[in-house]
Each structure stands twice: as structure tokens, then as C-alpha cells.
Amino acid sequence: MPVLVITGTGTEIGKTVVTAAVAASALAAGRSVAVLKPAQTGVRPDERGDADEVTRLAGPVTARELARYPDPLAPATAARRSGLPPVRPHDVAEAAAKLATEHDLVLVEGAGGLLVRFDAEGGTLADAAALLGAPVLVVAPAGLGTLNATELTARELRARELELAGVVIGSWPTAPDLATRCNVTDLPEVAGAELLGAVPQGTGGLPPRDFRTRAPGWLAPRLWGTWDAEGFRRREGAAQDG
Template identity: 50%
Template structure:
């Protein structure tokens, strides 16, 4: 069995990647086994008692298996957070190897990145873009980009999509990570302009606050956020 691998990246920090990842995991779980992988988590540990790891949020909402490979306490880019503590980070190639092994036992693996696409995940400059490209050499990889709905999103989204295309990776779709209950003019226009400017469809609008739902309510609502049926 060879798993389909989905990589979830974002146009930056705080755009709703984790909740979007949970939504994807709920849908994937209906078709078989799924594990969500967070290669690197930052901002968790001593000194941050109120913060929850992204895999814990996903597990609570999607009730699926999760794995976290590296965790660092400071809320910084992984390379920076590790250097401040004098710690070594595994190279991106090691994360790719672990994900490939996992893919031998699962029907789908969903990989959630840290911050944006070009955030450094190791000390050699390896990024989620590099990880995605490496995985695509051996597996079918779908890349989904989580975007914000408001001002600035068009520029950030086009930069992210263009960076993926430079490595031969065509994103499957955009997910709006926190769609407001009362969208303004910018949000309404961006809903049309995001696919027009990037050539990539908007596959979902995930409501702002969806992460506060119970697991059962989240699962019941998730299909209504997507514009197509493919998980």
C-alpha cells in the first residue's frame, strides 16, 4: 500500500493551517487510515503552558493519528529557535524518509508545515518546499495552500504559488483558513480574485472559530466548507 501524501502549507503564520489540516483529516478518514504529521513544532513547552501543539488540536478535532517529529519551545522559525538553544535539527531529508516509511502503512498522510512555505526547517536551509519536492520524487503529492481572506492575501498567495511552481509543484487548491461570518468588500473580492490571479481554485472556506467546535460538530460541518467532494 502506498499512501497519498498531502502537504498543507500557508501564506504565513496564523492563517489557519492547523484547523484546515484537521478538516482535511476528517474527510480523509472516511476513505481509510490517515495520519497527520507535523515535522517541526515551535512555541510549545516550558514557558508556554497555555499553548497547544498543532497535532493535539488536530487529534482533538479530527480524532485521527498524529505524529510530531521535532518540538522547540520558542515561538520562532525552527532554524532560529534551535540555534538559540544550541540544538541540532534533523535535515529535511530525514523528515522525508520518515514520512515515506509511514506512507507504507497508511492510506493517506497529511503533512502540516510550520509558518510559510520557505520557513527554514533545518540548519541547511531546507524548507517545506524542499520537503514537498523530495517527497514528490517517490510519491504522488498534493499541495494545498491555506490563505487568509483579507487585504494582502493576493500578493502573499501568488508568491507562494509561484514558489511551488518553480519546483514543478502545481498546488491542487487554496483553502481560506478563517472566513469571517460577515465578510467585507475585500473578502468578497478576494474570493473571486484569488483563483483569477493564481489559476488555482478555492476549494474551501473554513469559518473563523471552527476550531472551537466539538469533534462531532466539526465533523458534521466540515463538508459544508468545501466546494468539491474530493477529500
């Protein structure tokens, strides 16, 4: 898995923190890691972006952005409004492939969901993943409404013949409600893929040393962690009827 594309089912669901957790776990396992953010939106030139946040939390990773736009909008819209050149899928694929020659693992963190547009021609993160032949990890919220968005994302990946690596819950609450607990069982079923982790709510606020120590415990062995999906389901999931 030299390149792993990380997408979400929407915005503000913990994608950057999950990316940092994967990076930290891979680093702890002895891998060299690069993080590529194709399009950073809603951030001024002097502000820290998502790739910087991954570096702060995870440790010594190579961080790269391809473009930065000031408006907090979809990349294609933000590029158009700013008058700056858009990022295109082949730009993402070329940058990730180059980083993969120099690192054991390249994490490509998208903006929002899988089909958010990069350019006026409709290029998306899914197109970049296809050019790379890379698996896609889906970050999903824990609560009510997540099943529909996760299944739609999984269906789109299958329609494009892209590999769905699995699903990670981006922010697991300290007091999950019934829908959230049921989703532990239902998410992998609707996605047709394994649940590969659950990152506790608020972990982005941990001191970096603590974040790096704890990160492998939030992710399954496939993501260089120690998290046990079945144990989590028994402990946190809702009891099944019948």
C-alpha cells in the same frame, strides 16, 4: 494522493484547523489518516501541539512530531537557540513516506509559509515536498493583502515544479468586507489553481463531534468534502463590475 503537504502564506491563518478539516473529511470518507508535524515551535514538552489539536478535532488519526522547540520562532532559529538538532527535509520525507505505507493519506503540516527554514542549510517544506513528489495545499487568509502572498507562494511552487493542489481560505468571516468578498474570485486567479474550500471563522472552538460533522461541508470533493466553489462564489463573493 497518499501524501498532501499543507502550507500557509504566513502564520496564524488557520492552517492547523484546515489540516484537521481535511483529516476529518478523509476519515468520514473511510480513509486512514496520519498527520505529520515536522517542527513544532513555541510549545513546551508538556503542552499540546498542532498535531494534538488535529487529533482532538478530527478524531482517530495517527499524529507524529519530528521535533519540538520551546521558542515561538522559525524552526531553524528555534533549533539553534535551543541547542537541539534541526529537522531536515530528508527527515520529513522519510517520516512521511513511512507513514504512507501504513495509511491511505498523510498530511504534512508545515510551520508558517512555504520557505520557512528548517535548518542552517536553508532546507524548507518545499524541499520536503520535492523529495516526496507530493502536491501542496495552500492555506490563505480571506482579507486584504492575501492576493500578493498567495501569488508569491504559487509562483514559488511553479518555479520548483511542484504541484499546487489548490487554495483553501483558512478563516472565512461571518461578515466579510468588500476586499474579502472580491478575493473569492481573485484568489484562484492569482494562484492559478482552484479554490478548494473556505473554513468558517472560529470553527476550531467547536465541540469535536460538531467539527467532524461539519468539516466536509467546508471542503471541495477533491479534499473528500461536499463544498461547492461556484455556489460559494455566488453567495459570498462580490458582484462583478460590468
